Amino acid sequence: MALALYRKYRPATFAEVVGQEHVTEPLRTALAAGRINHAYLFSGPRGCGKTSSARIMARSLNCVEGPTPDPCGKCDSCRALAPEGSGSIDVTELDAASHGGVDDARELRDRAFYAPAESRYRVFIIDEAHMVTTQGFNALLKIVEEPPEHLIFIFATTEPDKVLPTIRSRTHHYPFRLIPPSSMRELLERNVAAEGVDVEPAVYPLVIRAGGGSARDTQSVLDQLLAGAGPEGVTYQRAVSLLGVTDVALIDDLIDGLAAEDSAAVFGTVERLAEAGHDPRRFAxxxxxRLRDLVLVRSVPDAAARGLVTAPEDEVTRMTAQVERIGLGTLTRYAEIVHNGLLEMRGATAPRLLLELLCARMLLPSVSDGEAALLQRLERLERGGVTAAAPALAPERSFQRPSQRAPEAARPPEPAPRPAAEPAPRPVAEPSSPVAEPVAVQAEPVSDGFDAAEIRRVWPDLLAAIRKTSRSTEAMLTHATVQSVEGSTVVLSHTAEPLARRLSEPRNADSVASALHEVLGGTWQVRCVHGGSGGGGSPRPSGPSPRPQPGPPQREAPQQQQRTFQRPTQQAQPAPQVKPRPAEPDIPLPPEPDEDEAEILAEDSVMAGSAPAPVIDPDEAAHQLLSEHLGARRLD
Structure with a gap:
């Protein structure tokens, strides 16, 4: 019969105990200094090393070279108290779950007065100490308070609050903790290397999560996987099917569907989940x-490097791409909905129905009036690029010197501002526009069978393929999502209208189509539309925004006649002669940008989030200021 891993690789010294340095280091220091107490209390979750540390403590106390923090491992006491040893007559281990009554405590008290047979100390290890009855603790109270010099008590328990306070006050209390994932992985990799079995790296996070931070439970899960491993070792698919955890591909499909607000992809994932026989509660x-990991990746970009998120490198890459399309407020709302849904699933007779209702709540933030739903709708508007038409609404003015201006009478009247003008409707893109026209790589037919969810799943691979041919196209695809697949045409959605236009140009569309051919095979056509949600609604056309039409001419106010007062002595004096100013030489203005340059400038201003500032005419501003003070329309 094979020995279990948690027994086979049980630590023999304090240096081998994993993840409990806050306990082992003080104990090693006390043993080295010879400051030995008569009673210890080890508390903490199950399987974290309490009983093993108690045995190591007894071994360190009774070593020939002891008390020492590092037992020699060669003397009779060390060999007897080793993990695979036969035990020592001077070290008694008692399970209080079955021997916690007053009679058992009295028998232990009577045996405590006998001197050790062949060791330095008699050590009593009482496991599950919280199971000792009150009468049993009272029977031990006097001997624990004033024991003989050769006697040492070590209590181990998962519930220290249930230990009698008078007993607890007479011990040195050392609280053990759950083992962190990083330390647990080192322990598992060391055990796997000793066993000589191949284990895929993606299996370790599944085993660690199933173990829940307990070294014993985690090694038991790993032992089960090693027992059923084939010639290829422990694979990820074998671990998923055996442990009953959800395949990460299903979670990625659901997250991608939520990010694109694709109801078909979301509920299709739930259908595949049910067909595969997974438990909806475990999936939730x-x-x-996963939502917790996404919140941390969005809040802390280097969460994986800091150890806040434990996942394989390729999964961290997918999560980084997912948080680029989902806001922090939306992720928080998703987590709250799923958490409340898990509470509702306890004892539910139709867990799949509840899971589908959770998905519907996440897809429809408008049905809730809560603060989280409002924040999600605001983030959706921000992704929609509502300021895309801002540059078209700002009037363009060019600077001219006074010598280049037309006479006042020849100037057209300025349009009167409209108090509440409705924005003109956007023109619908014609089939010949660059946004609606698909660009094909070849004229061959494409093999069907791919949907939007499958293309979203290979999106990182597509970006890597596009990077080989055009880094500018890859940069423009940062905030783009796959909206739908219409036969051989892939419809992309982008939050910025100018970039949606640029992605539909033949050069960029050819790059995306070539990447699709490289990753998925076949021949594809690509077009990009403007839209923030990309969820199945009609996309907003990305044509140019119309400029506001000028209103009727405004009639100029008549100029007031200016009167001057002169004294009688001043009327005979001639008016001073003013020499005319010489005409300023004309300075040629810089040429206006052509249509391509103007479009690029407009796109840059849109991506910057602000419209280009109008050029201010200083002479025009001076005339307006004087007109306000003197009541005249213009002074030339």
């Missing part, structure tokens, strides 16, 4: 763990 729990 795993989805909540």
């Amino acid at each position: 729990s795993d989805l909540l763990d």
Whole structure:
């Protein structure tokens, strides 16, 4: 019969205990200094090393070279108290779950007065100490308070609050903790290397999550996987099917569908989940763990490097791409919905129905009046690029010197501002416009069978393929999503209208189509539309925004006649002669940009989030200021 991993690789010294340095280091220091107490209390979750540390403590106390923090491992006491040893007559281990009554405590008290047979100390290890009855603790109270010099008590428990306070006050209390994932992975990799079995790296996070931070439970899960491993070792698919966890591909499909607000992809994932026989409750729990990781990746960009997120490198890359399309407020709302749904699923007779209702709540933030739903709708508007038409609404004015201006009478009247003008409707893109025209790589037919969810799943691979041919196209695809697949045409959606136009140009569309051919095979056509949600609604056309039409001419106010007062002595004096100013030489203005340059400038201003500032005419501003003070329309 094979020995279990948690027994086979049980630590023999304090240096081998994993993840409990806050306990082992003080104990090693006390043993080295010879400051030995008569009673210890080790508390903490199950399987974190309490009983093993108690045995190591007894081994360190009774070593020939001891008390020492590093037992020699060669003397009779060290060999007897080793993990695979036969045990020592001077070290008694008692399970209080079955021997916690007053009679058992009295028998232990009577045996405590006998001197050790062949060791330095008699050590009593009482496991599950919280199961000792009150009468049993009272029977031990006197001997624990004033024990003989050769006697040492070590209590181990998962519930220290249930230990009698008078007993607890007479011990040195060392609280153990759950083992962190990084330390647990080192332990598992060391055990796997000793066993000589191949284990895929993606299996370790599944085992660690199933173990829940307990070294014993985690090694038991790994032992089960190693027992059923084939010639190829422990594969990810074998671990997923055996442990009952959700396949990460299903979680990625659901997250991508939520990011694109694709109802068909979301509910299609739930259907595949049910067909595969997965538990909806377990899927919701795993989805909540993924949402937690996404919140951390969005809040802390280097969360994986800091150890806040434990996942394989390729999964971290997918999560980084997902948080680029989902805001922090939206992720928080998703997590709250799933958490509340898990509470509702307890004892539910139709867990799949509840899971589908959770998905519907996440897809429809407008049905809720809460603050989280409002924040999600605001983030959706921000992704929609509502300021895309801002440059078209700002009037363009050019600077001219006074010598280049037309006479006042020849100037057209300025348009009167409209108090509440409705924006003109956007023109619908014709089939010949660059946005609606698909660009094909070849004229061959494409093999069907791919939907939007499958293309979203290979989106990182597509970006890597596009990077080989055009880095500018890859940069423009940062905030783009796959909206739908119409036969051989892939419809992309972008939050910025100018970039949607640029992505539909033949050069950029050819790059995307070539990448699709490289990753998926076949021949594809690509077009890009403007829209923030990309969820199945009609996309907003990305044509140029119309400029506001000028209103009727405004009639100029008549100029007031200016009167001057002169004294009688001043009327005979001639008016001073003013020499005319010489005409200023004409300075040629810089040429206006052509249509391509103007479009690029407009796109840059849109991506910057602000419209180009109008050029201010200083002479025009001076005339307006004087007109306000003197009541005249213009002074030349």
